[in-house]
Structure formats: C-alpha cells, structure tokens
Amino acid sequence: MELFQLTAHELAEMLKKNEISAEEITRSVFERIHAVEDQVRAYVTVTEEAAYQKARGIDGEKREGKGAGPLAGIPAGLKDNFCTRGVRTTCSSRMLENFVPPYSATVVEKLAAAGAVFTGKLNMDEFAMGSSTETSAFFQTRNPWNLDCVPGGSSGGAAAAVAAGEAVYALGSDTGGSIRQPASFCGIVGLKPTYGLVSRFGLVAFASSLDQIGPLTKDVRDCALVLNAIAGHDPLDSTSVPGPVPDYTSYLASDIKGVKVGVPREFFGEGLDPGVKEVVQAAVNQLAQLGAVVEECSFPHAEYALPCYYIIAPAEASSNLARYDGVRYGFRATPEKGGNYDLLEMYMRTRSEGFGPEVKRRIMLGTYALSSGYYDAYYLKALKLRTLIKQDFNRLFDQFDVVVSPTSPTPPFRFGEKAGNPLVMYLSDVYTIPVNLAGIPALSLPCGFVEGLPVGLQIMAPAFGEGTLLKVAHAFEQSKPYHLARPRLKGEAAEKGLAHAREMSRGGK
Amino acid sequence: MPEYEAVIGLEVHVELRTRSKAFCNCPNVFGSEPNTNVCPICLGLPGVLPVLNQAVLEYAVRTGLALNCEIASFSKFDRKNYFYPDLPKNYQISQYDLPLCRNGYLDLEVNGVRRRIGITRVHMEEDAGKLIHGEGEKADYSLVDTNRSGVPLLEIVTEPDLRSPEEARAFLEKLKAILQYIDVSDCKMEEGSLRCDANISVRPSGTDILNPKTEIKNMNSFRAVYRALGAEMERQCAIWGAGDRVVRETRAWNEAEGTTVAMRTKEEASDYRYFPDPDLVPIVIGRDFVVRIREELPELPEARRQRFIKEYGLPSYDAGVLTSSRPLADFYEACVSAYRDPKTVSNWVMGEFLRLLKVFDLEVTETRLTPSHLVEMLELLKEGTISGKIAKAVFEEMFQTGKRAREIIEAKGLIQISDEEELGRVVDEVLAAHPGVVTDYRNGKEKALAFLVGQVMKATRGKANPQTVNRIIKEKIQ
Numbered sequence: 001m002e003l004f005q006l007t008a009h010e011l012a013e014m015l016k017k018n019e020i021s022a023e024e025i026t027r028s029v030f031e032r033i034h035a036v037e038d039q040v041r042a043y044v045t046v047t048e049e050a051a052y053q054k055a056r057g058i059d060g061e062k063r064e065g066k067g068a069g070p071l072a073g074i075p076a077g078l079k080d081n082f083c084t085r086g087v088r089t090t091c092s093s094r095m096l097e098n099f100v101p102p103y104s105a106t107v108v109e110k111l112a113a114a115g116a117v118f119t120g121k122l123n124m125d126e127f128a129m130g131s132s133t134e135t136s137a138f139f140q141t142r143n144p145w146n147l148d149c150v151p152g153g154s155s156g157g158a159a160a161a162v163a164a165g166e167a168v169y170a171l172g173s174d175t176g177g178s179i180r181q182p183a184s185f186c187g188i189v190g191l192k193p194t195y196g197l198v199s200r201f202g203l204v205a206f207a208s209s210l211d212q213i214g215p216l217t218k219d220v221r222d223c224a225l226v227l228n229a230i231a232g233h234d235p236l237d238s239t240s241v242p243g244p245v246p247d248y249t250s251y252l253a254s255d256i257k258g259v260k261v262g263v264p265r266e267f268f269g270e271g272l273d274p275g276v277k278e279v280v281q282a283a284v285n286q287l288a289q290l291g292a293v294v295e296e297c298s299f300p301h302a303e304y305a306l307p308c309y310y311i312i313a314p315a316e317a318s319s320n321l322a323r324y325d326g327v328r329y330g331f332r333a334t335p336e337k338g339g340n341y342d343l344l345e346m347y348m349r350t351r352s353e354g355f356g357p358e359v360k361r362r363i364m365l366g367t368y369a370l371s372s373g374y375y376d377a378y379y380l381k382a383l384k385l386r387t388l389i390k391q392d393f394n395r396l397f398d399q400f401d402v403v404v405s406p407t408s409p410t411p412p413f414r415f416g417e418k419a420g421n422p423l424v425m426y427l428s429d430v431y432t433i434p435v436n437l438a439g440i441p442a443l444s445l446p447c448g449f450v451e452g453l454p455v456g457l458q459i460m461a462p463a464f465g466e467g468t469l470l471k472v473a474h475a476f477e478q479s480k481p482y483h484l485a486r487p488r489l490k491g492e493a494a495e496k497g498l499a500h501a502r503e504m505s506r507g508g509k
Numbered sequence: 510m511p512e513y514e515a516v517i518g519l520e521v522h523v524e525l526r527t528r529s530k531a532f533c534n535c536p537n538v539f540g541s542e543p544n545t546n547v548c549p550i551c552l553g554l555p556g557v558l559p560v561l562n563q564a565v566l567e568y569a570v571r572t573g574l575a576l577n578c579e580i581a582s583f584s585k586f587d588r589k590n591y592f593y594p595d596l597p598k599n600y601q602i603s604q605y606d607l608p609l610c611r612n613g614y615l616d617l618e619v620n621g622v623r624r625r626i627g628i629t630r631v632h633m634e635e636d637a638g639k640l641i642h643g644e645g646e647k648a649d650y651s652l653v654d655t656n657r658s659g660v661p662l663l664e665i666v667t668e669p670d671l672r673s674p675e676e677a678r679a680f681l682e683k684l685k686a687i688l689q690y691i692d693v694s695d696c697k698m699e700e701g702s703l704r705c706d707a708n709i710s711v712r713p714s715g716t717d718i719l720n721p722k723t724e725i726k727n728m729n730s731f732r733a734v735y736r737a738l739g740a741e742m743e744r745q746c747a748i749w750g751a752g753d754r755v756v757r758e759t760r761a762w763n764e765a766e767g768t769t770v771a772m773r774t775k776e777e778a779s780d781y782r783y784f785p786d787p788d789l790v791p792i793v794i795g796r797d798f799v800v801r802i803r804e805e806l807p808e809l810p811e812a813r814r815q816r817f818i819k820e821y822g823l824p825s826y827d828a829g830v831l832t833s834s835r836p837l838a839d840f841y842e843a844c845v846s847a848y849r850d851p852k853t854v855s856n857w858v859m860g861e862f863l864r865l866l867k868v869f870d871l872e873v874t875e876t877r878l879t880p881s882h883l884v885e886m887l888e889l890l891k892e893g894t895i896s897g898k899i900a901k902a903v904f905e906e907m908f909q910t911g912k913r914a915r916e917i918i919e920a921k922g923l924i925q926i927s928d929e930e931e932l933g934r935v936v937d938e939v940l941a942a943h944p945g946v947v948t949d950y951r952n953g954k955e956k957a958l959a960f961l962v963g964q965v966m967k968a969t970r971g972k973a974n975p976q977t978v979n980r981i982i983k984e985k986i987q
C-alpha cells in the first residue's frame with residue numbers, strides 16, 4: 001500500500017518507529033493529488049509549499065527528540081469555509097473568491113498545534129448550501145467511486161479528497177448533514193459532534209445555531225484522534241461548552257454487548273431507496289449479532305424536521321450573509337467603465353453578481369420567514385417544532401443508548417439529477433437534519449455498497465455521547481471492514497492533474 | 510384657541526465607558542485615528558464570533574438599578590437587521606423582546622412641581638461605525654471609520670410622561686448626573702457618548718388625546734433638545750390651531766435656523782427582522798449578582814442633595830446645584846472637609862468656580878484647581894492676609910495656572926495691608942488731598958466716607974483692609 005492510502009494512526013505509528021518521515025508522507029499525498037486531482041477536483045486551493053515546510057519542521061522536531069502527537073506530520077485538508085491566515089478562504093463563492101483572512105479558525109489553530117500538515121482548501125457547496133457540491137461557484141467535485149456521481153455536499157470536496165487519498169483526513173462542517181451525507185456517499189467516516197463541543201470561531205457561518213465542525217476520516221480510530229484534537233472550550237465562541245474533554249480513543253476497545261439500539265421506523269419508510277434499505281437493515285442486524293439489543297421505535301415528529309430546518313437555516317443565513325455587501329472586502333460589483341453605482345445599486349449588484357442561485361434562494365426564504373407579519377407563522381412555529389424534535393430525541397435516549405438510520409435515503413446520485421429541483425435535493429438530508437436541530441452528535445460510517453456505490457449507516461447519540469458513537473461504530477467497523485475498500489481511479493492523468501493543482505494553488509500564499 | 514401641552518418621550522443612547530468594546534477586546538476610547546481600534550470581530554469579518562464583555566452587563570445592571578428598574582433574570586441578544594455601510598455585519602446586536610431592564614422611573618422637580626417619569630426599558634446594544642462624507646459638492650465618496658463599531662451602548666426609553674421642553678431638559682440633566690454618579694458613561698454629547706431622540710405630540714391641556722407624534726433627531730446638546738422641542742411644539746400647535754393635522758414623521762433639528770425640518774423618509778415601514786442572535790448564549794442573571802451591584806451603587810444625586818441640606822445646612826438651591834454632577838459634589842465635599850464653613854465654600858464653588866468653568870468651557874475634572882487650592886485661599890482670606898476682592902483675582906489665577914494662592918500673592922505683592930501705622934500714613938495723605946470731602950463728611954454726608962475709603966484702596970492698589978481703613982478715617986476726622 002502506498003502511504004497516501006493509510007490512515008492517520010497507521011502513519012503515526014510508522015513515524016514513531018522512524019520507518020518514514022513526515023516529508024515522505026506529504027510527498028506521497030501531493031503526488032496523489034497531482035495524479036488524480038483532474039479526475040476528482042476536490043481542491044479549491046492547494047498549499048503544497050507550506051505543507052512541505054511544516055512536514056520538514058515536524059521531522060526536525062522529531063530529530064531533536066521532541067514528542068509529537070498522533071496527528072503530527074499527517075496531511076489534512078480543510079473545507080474552504082474555515083478561515084486560514086494568509087490562505088484564501090472562498091466558501092466556493094465568487095463573493096469571497098479573493099478573501100484572505102488575517103486569522104485562522106480555532107480548529108485550524110488546534111490542528112496546527114497538533115502538528116497537522118495542511119494540504120489545502122477543499123471544494124464545497126457555495127456557503128455550505130447544497131447536498132452535492134454542485135452549487136460551488138468554481139467547479140464540480142466528483143465522487144471517486146464513480147466520477148459521474150456527486151460526492152455529496154456540502155463537504156463534498158473534503159469527503160472526496162479523503163476517499164481518493166488526496167488527504168489523510170479532512171475537516172468539514174455540518175449544518176444539516178454536510179459531513180455525514182458526503183461521508184456516506186464517499187465511503188468514509190464522518191462525525192457531526194454535539195453542538196458546542198467544537199469551537200465555531202473562524203468557521204464562516206451558514207446557520208449559526210446548527211453549524212458544527214467535525215472530522216471526515218478513513219476509519220473510526222482516526223475520527224476519535226481528530227476529535228481529540230479539535231474538541232474543547234474556546235473563549236472566542238460563547239456557545240462552546242466548558243469542561244474537560246475525554247480521550248475519545250479510550251472508547252474504541254470495548255465491545256457493544258447490551259448496548260441498546262433504537263431503530264425509528266420513520267427513517268425506513270417512504271422515499272428510502274430499496275438498495276440502501278437492504279444494506280442498512282443488514283448493518284442493523286450486524287449490530288445485533290455483536291450483542292446490541294436492537295428494537296424498533298418511533299420518531300413521531302420526523303416529518304417536520306425538513307420544513308423546520310428550511311425555515312431556521314435560511315433565516316439565520318439571511319442575516320449571516322448580510323455582511324457580504326461589497327463595502328469592505330470580498331467581491332464588489334463595478335459598473336462597465338468609469339461610472340459609479342449609488343449605494344443601493346452597489347449593494348444589489350454586488351449581491352446579485354456575487355452569490356449563486358441556491359444562496360440567493362435561501363437568503364430570500366430566510367428574509368421572508370423573518371419579516372414582520374410572517375415571523376410568527378414561520379420562524380416562531382419552526383422554533384416550536386425544533387423543541388418537539390428535541391423532545392422526540394430525549395424520549396428515545398431515555399430508552400436507547402444510540403439510534404440508527406440510513407445516513408442518506410439514496411446512494412450517490414448523478415450530476416444534474418437533482419440540481420434542477422431544490423425540493424428533491426433537500427430530501428437528501430432528511431435523515432441527517434433532525435440531529436442538527438437537536439444539537440446532538442451523529443456519525444456516518446460505511447456499511448456496504450449498492451451497485452458499487454457506498455452506503456452509510458448513521459448512528460445518533462445524546463448530547464456529548466460521542467464516546468458511545470465511536471464505540472458502536474468501531475465495533476461495527478472491526479466486524480465489517482467496509483472502510484478498507486478504496487475507490488479505483490485512473491492513474492494515467494498525472495499531467496493534467498498537476499495542471500489543475502497548480503491552477504488551484506494560485507490563491508494560496 | 511385652547512392651551513396646549515406636549516406629550517414627550519425620549520430615547521437616549523449612552524455609550525458605556527468600559528475598558529474594551531462590547532464583544533471583543535478592542536479598546537473603547539474616543540478620538541483615535543480612524544480604523545485603528547478594530548479587530549476582525551468588531552469588523553464582523555467572515556467566521557468570527559462575538560463574546561459578551563461581562564463589564565457591559567455589569568454597567569447595564571448598575572444603570573437599571575439606579576433608574577429603579579426591574580432587572581430581568583433571563584435576557585438575550587437579538588439581531589436587528591438592516592443594511593448600512595457603517596454597520597459591518599449589516600445587523601446590529603441589540604435586545605428586542607427581552608430587554609435587560611424595564612419598568613423604572615425617575616423623579617423630577619420642575620418649577621416646584623414633582624413628577625415621576627416612567628422608564629420603559631433599558632437595553633444593551635452595540636454602536637455602529639461612522640461615515641465621513643467627501644468634502645464639497647462634487648465629492649462622490651464616503652469613508653467608513655469603524656473605531657466606534659462594537660462600542661457598548663445602552664438605550665434608555667422613557668414613557669411619554671414629559672409634558673414640556675423644560676421637563677425634557679431637566680430629565681436629561683438628571684439622567685446625565687445619575688449616569689456620571691454611577692460611573693458608567695462620561696455622557697459627552699459633543700463626542701456622541703450621549704445621544705437623544707425625542708418623540709413629541711401636542712394636545713389641549715388636561716385632555717388625554719393621543720395625537721400623531723413626530724420624532725426629532727440630530728440634537729447634540731441639552732440646549733438643542735430644549736430648543737428643538739420648543740420649536741416643534743410651537744409648530745404643531747400652529748398646525749392644530751389652523752385646523753390642520755400633524756403628520757407622523759421624522760424631523761431633524763436645524764440649529765442654525767432654530768427649526769425642525771422633515772427628513773427624507775422611506776415609503777415602507779422599517780422591518781428589522783429581529784431574531785435571537787444564535788452566536789450569543791442567553792443571559793441568565795443571578796439574584797446575588799444583582800444584590801452585589803446594588804450594594805456597590807454609590808450615593809445618587811437626590812440622596813446626596815438631601816444629605817447636603819441636612820449635613821451642611823445648605824439652602825435647597827445650593828444643594829441642588831452642587832450635587833448636579835458628581836465631580837462638582839466631590840469637589841465641594843473635599844473643600845468642606847478641610848474648611849468647615851459650608852456656606853462660604855458653597856458661595857465660592859457655585860460662584861467663581863462655576864463661572865470660570867463656563868468661561869473656559871471646562872469640566873470639573875479638567876481644571877488645575879484642586880480643593881486644597883481653594884481651602885488655602887479661604888484660610889488666607891479668613892485670617893485677613895488678602896481681601897475679598899484680591900481673593901477673586903487670586904482664584905482666577907489659581908484656576909488658570911494651577912499655582913497656589915500663597916505663591917501668587919507673594920509674587921505679586923498682594924498681601925493685605927493691615928498694619929495700622931502704614932495705613933495711617935496713607936489716610937493722612939488722602940485726607941490732606943481732599944479737604945472739601947472731609948468737610949462734607951463732617952457736615953454729615955455719609956457718602957463722603959465711602960469716597961475717602963475708595964481713595965485709600967486705590968492708593969494701596971486694593972491691598973488695604975477696608976474695615977481697618979474705615980475705622981482709621983473715622984478716628985482721624987473726629
């Protein structure tokens with residue numbers, strides 16, 4: 001196996017034994033990027049030079065005998081909505097195409113301190129709005145398992161990069177399923193942590209009360225390692241929760257005998273692809289085989305999650321995205337030649353030209369939902385539904401340790417298949433959205449294939465139940481190692497891939 | 510034509526003088542170079558988050574308590590959404606339906622009438638930046654200075670309980686005094702740290718009709734508030750008097766013209782699309798926190814006025830003036846603690862001191878004159894080293910230069926001549942020079958004596974002790 005195909009913990013082990021250097025790992029990953037990027041197109045910006053510098057620094061520190069953590073020297077990608085000091089952060093939008101933040105997100109700082117080698121910034125749906133990475137203003141990222149299929153969204157670039165070996169792991173953000181759904185589509189592990197466990201400082205906001213940062217990894221152990229590095233209170237984020245953070249790898253060894261698993265029938269009904277249903281049922285049976293106590297249960301308000309989400313998320317987004325007005329930074333519309341726009345016209349043209357259709361659609365939805373006369377009918381009602389959904393989960397977790405479902409109702413779909421119909425596209429996140437509304441953690445892990453395309457199993461736990469999630473996921477993964485399967489990409493396109501990587505790296509500094 | 514009365518409500522914005530801004534660590538200071546006290550947070554750059562400065566909460570609770578408000582045990586921040594180039598996020602973090610403080614009041618006494626003015630609410634919010642528009646008619650640009658964005662503000666809203674421009678002015682003066690007493694703001698209207706909008710309507714006196722009101726903006730001094738409300742009241746009375754209707758609108762005060770003018774208003778009503786700010790956790794206020802702040806509250810103006818009357822035997826008027834600002838009252842008390850003649854000290858503080866502050870346009874805290882300067886001078890006056898007249902000159906010089914009284918009178922030879930022999934010689938000279946006046950006095954013309962004393966004072970350049978001169982002349986003429 002080549003280095004880029006290994007997991008972070010495997011590479012860390014080899015580094016520890018001095019079998020390889022951080023520079024060699026980094027080279028392997030960048031060679032892979034150059035080889036396959038023109039097929040996958042995961043990167044908006046590649047930061048190759050800085051990565052080698054960091055890797056050499058880590059190797060130097062190791063020679064001096066300085067202890068390195070489990071992520072030191074391991075190449076990681078970042079979804080392009082994490083602010084990175086000195087490296088452009090675009091959110092895959094024209095609006096921020098040339099925005100270079102003077103600060104880094106807390107998670108970026110934390111990973112950097114842990115010795116991470118950043119490979120670059122990964123493509124996404126514009127401002128994280130979408131379920132297929134097709135709303136990126138720049139280009140489409142392809143699913144490494146089938147280049148005609150979408151990688152999922154909005155962390156599609158992140159998931160595709162990890163699946164294709166273009167990064168050992170990546171960080172994504174999840175507002176309604178944006179880590180779990182692409183993880184499911186790309187056959188990797190994705191975790192949305194409890195709201196407040198990981199600082200949001202420096203994550204370009206989509207819907208602040210729903211957004212959460214989490215890892216996309218090749219296996220469950222890596223997921224625990226990355227969570228260890230990024231979890232914890234941040235004084236820069238008042239919604240981040242104070243208190244000690246456990247070592248999440250400590251949950252990986254134990255078996256799951258007697259663990260109570262709830263299977264809500266509402267997540268297995270209409271709209272679920274029969275192939276996916278079969279694979280997920282098999283996975284649930286496997287949990288029972290491993291000693292878990294599996295029982296069907298009910299999630300009565302499941303059907304309200306989607307409409308509730310599509311009020312709350314756009315409402316917050318309409319306000320969060322109001323700052324992009326062309327006045328201080330980012331894109332500003334300018335008239336043809338020499339002329340001037342007045343203020344209102346400048347605002348309107350900037351926002352018309354700078355945002356793509358999906359972003360505009362959500363801004364309008366949110367603006368409408370919050371406007372006087374409609375607030376009570378929409379926003380307030382959505383808040384009440386949100387409470388009901390939380391109560392559903394509370395009731396379930398009184399009874400069960402975890403609740404499981406498919407991550408996505410369908411396997412990866414083809415480009416354009418749903419892009420024309422937003423309502424159909426929104427259904428992609430029907431199983432993941434309730435988790436964000438309730439603020440609880442959930443993990444997606446590979447549980448099989450439908451016609452050669454990966455299927456994910458979603459495991460949900462009560463707030464701060466990440467340990468339980470990792471325990472159950474790890475037990476499943478050890479018994480059914482679907483995570484070891486790797487997509488096969490054509491290897492002959494090295495020349496073109498390099499060109500694309502070079503083109504994409506122009507934005508970095 | 511019926512008598513009209515005004516129905517006035519005020520919306521006062523007060524910048525808090527916390528060390529740092531409301532949601533970041535940038536310094537909260539006035540007058541820096543544009544865009545120097547800024548960071549990604551107060552600039553609202555992508556991805557950054559606000560974190561509440563606990564001092565803002567403390568100052569707000571202090572203010573609420575001083576204004577007799579109920580302090581909410583649960584409060585939150587909301588976003589007020591609107592586009593404006595000086596508003597970096599295009600929303601302002603404010604409070605909407607759950608303000609921190611509500612249902613307070615302030616008691617006023619205007620022209621001997623005591624009135625209670627209701628305080629509807631006091632809430633926290635962040636200030637916006639400032640636009641600097643290009644100079645000249647052809648200038649087609651505006652510059653944005655964001656130093657002020659994120660500076661903590663309190664918005665204090667009164668009930669429409671004020672009935673005249675006098676009451677509005679008195680309310681603002683009293684509010685300012687309280688805010689300064691509790692040390693939450695420097696309340697400088699000229700620096701924008703105290704800003705006021707007023708709602709006003711008029712109606713026939715004694716009725717409780719609610720007529721359409723106008724909102725007046727752009728008033729930058731208490732005098733302007735007073736004048737603007739007076740002018741607007743007059744305008745509205747004239748409209749009603751002529752049988753027309755006042756229209757509800759926003760008007761601006763034009764200081765130069767002494768009139769209010771209609772501002773360009775948008776057709777549609779403002780819709781701020783308020784909703785709870787998801788970046789800030791709700792505020793839960795413990796009772797012990799409120800109790801602690803209540804215990805730490807300093808003596809407020811009204812209580813201090815009462816104490817001045819009782820403790821120093823001052824007239825109500827003096828006590829009112831001296832306690833109208835905390836620095837002035839502190840100055841007075843420092844003087845009285847060293848020179849125990851409260852009325853004399855009051856006369857000097859209310860007289861010369863306030864006069865000179867006004868002449869030089871200074872605040873009490875900006876002068877070089879300290880209480881010990883005044884006390885030393887009062888002692889020299891009392892022991893007869895200087896005369897009352899010279900004292901005034903000395904006081905002014907102390908005020909301007911910060912020198913001590915003794916230093917000034919020694920340098921200028923202003924020590925009062927009380928030496929009888931020396932004064933006797935001067936009296937002899939004056940009497941010899943004005944024999945006619947002497948005769949007049951002997952013939953019973955009392956005024957002649959004053960002339961002779963005046964001549965002696967003139968000859969000694971005011972340094973003679975007038976009482977002594979008076980006595981010596983009488984002795985010599987008899």
Ligand SMILES: [Zn+2]
Nearest residue numbers: 533535548551
């Ligand atoms: Zn700041």
